Amino acid sequence: MIRTSHRSFSSNRTIFLSALVLVTLTASILSFIESGERFLHTTSWETKIRASAQIRRPNGISVLVTGAAGFIGTHVSIALKTRGDGVVGVDNFDNYYALSLKETRRALLDFHGVFIVDGDINDRRLLAILFDTVAFTHVMHLAAQVGVQYAVDNPYAYVHSNIASLVTLLERCKAADPQPAVVWASSGSVYGVNINNKVPFSESDRVDRPVSIYASTKRTGEEITLTYNRFYGLSITGLRFFTVYGPWGRPDMAYFSFIRNILEGKPITVYRAKNHTDMARDFIYIDDVVKGCVASLDTSGRSVGSGRSKNGSAPYRIFNLGNASPVTVPMLVSILEENLRMKATTNVVDMNGNGDDLFAQANISLAEKELGYKPTTDLETGLKEFVKWYLWYYGKPFDQNRNV
Numbered sequence: 001m002i003r004t005s006h007r008s009f010s011s012n013r014t015i016f017l018s019a020l021v022l023v024t025l026t027a028s029i030l031s032f033i034e035s036g037e038r039f040l041h042t043t044s045w046e047t048k049i050r051a052s053a054q055i056r057r058p059n060g061i062s063v064l065v066t067g068a069a070g071f072i073g074t075h076v077s078i079a080l081k082t083r084g085d086g087v088v089g090v091d092n093f094d095n096y097y098a099l100s101l102k103e104t105r106r107a108l109l110d111f112h113g114v115f116i117v118d119g120d121i122n123d124r125r126l127l128a129i130l131f132d133t134v135a136f137t138h139v140m141h142l143a144a145q146v147g148v149q150y151a152v153d154n155p156y157a158y159v160h161s162n163i164a165s166l167v168t169l170l171e172r173c174k175a176a177d178p179q180p181a182v183v184w185a186s187s188g189s190v191y192g193v194n195i196n197n198k199v200p201f202s203e204s205d206r207v208d209r210p211v212s213i214y215a216s217t218k219r220t221g222e223e224i225t226l227t228y229n230r231f232y233g234l235s236i237t238g239l240r241f242f243t244v245y246g247p248w249g250r251p252d253m254a255y256f257s258f259i260r261n262i263l264e265g266k267p268i269t270v271y272r273a274k275n276h277t278d279m280a281r282d283f284i285y286i287d288d289v290v291k292g293c294v295a296s297l298d299t300s301g302r303s304v305g306s307g308r309s310k311n312g313s314a315p316y317r318i319f320n321l322g323n324a325s326p327v328t329v330p331m332l333v334s335i336l337e338e339n340l341r342m343k344a345t346t347n348v349v350d351m352n353g354n355g356d357d358l359f360a361q362a363n364i365s366l367a368e369k370e371l372g373y374k375p376t377t378d379l380e381t382g383l384k385e386f387v388k389w390y391l392w393y394y395g396k397p398f399d400q401n402r403n404v
């Protein structure tokens, strides 16, 4: 099936990527011209932001999406824009992974009419200009330093992006009048060591034993947002994303690096627990997560504060967004092998206990009840889509007759 469609897939890909490169080049030239003028409030910069923020449906919302050039940010921005909401993106385009992928996502968003401001949300002046230009009804805060193992050597990056940035953004939201409702990316990793000694993980479980700096900063974010909710009246929804995967995904994640290595004939490392049990994750497909994000925005309720005062109480919610159906890492590898019709060379390594949770399974009944969240994509189906995208995006030839 993949082979039959490969030729047209390949020429479509060439046309599409060329168009995107053209759009990116134009965007880069424009952004170069604008960079010197940004803080001078040029009409061009403002005009783009206003156009991007324009609401085109009755009762639509106007959303600032942080981390818009990221994996989830790109998909959520497109979904909102497509249904007629106003969307303005902001992203610092860091080089944690291939910048080219982020630039292509930017071009894709541009194609959909979403403008991304190139900047850091730690920059208070930038945030002030954005909020002065658009009266955002919602903020979808997805910008973060991700990666569990990377935190071992780079802890300060997590403090900067997951804690300092969060406070800067919340301060800005607090000061806005009216205040926007905030939906933000927490993480399933907050469950850490399974101290509750039960699966699946529920939102009411204890979450005070993280196993990585990354998870600690996400848990800290939940407490910081709670403070802003209680004292300043911000409506807050924290989403505990489990292992999100799919087209336009993150190259640092296992499924992505596995396919790259398998295709290049390089070995992959599969971690397992010290007692030789397989690691497992509650892999969740991007389209399902996007539905959860959009439903969270739609049901957020209003913020009730203004500056340091508040009038009543605003919602504070936390939801697991997983698949409720964990799969082991060796099983993930065999699904990839089947799709690629190639065999992986696997090194099995025992975990040293620093960073990775051994097992994750989300209880999603709260999200089902409050958001109507109902994932419909199993790992086989989702990975098939991812593999198709990967081969298209990287222009990899595919030999259907290869033996597994």
Ligand SMILES: O=C(O)[C@H]1O[C@H](OP(=O)(O)OP(=O)(O)OC[C@H]2O[C@@H](n3ccc(=O)[nH]c3=O)[C@H](O)[C@@H]2O)[C@H](O)[C@@H](O)[C@H]1O
Pocket: 146, 147, 148, 186, 187, 188, 189, 241, 242, 243, 244, 252, 253, 254, 255, 269, 270, 271, 272, 279, 280, 281, 329, 356, 357, 358
């Ligand atoms: O918010 C979160 O909850 C995080 O989710 C994701 O973390 P994880 O669920 O751990 O996904 P991922 O790294 O793909 O590893 C998957 C499995 O493969 C195993 N794994 C990993 C790498 C490898 O080389 N070998 C291996 O066996 C590994 O031990 C694990 O069992 C994001 O990466 C993280 O940035 C953050 O967003």
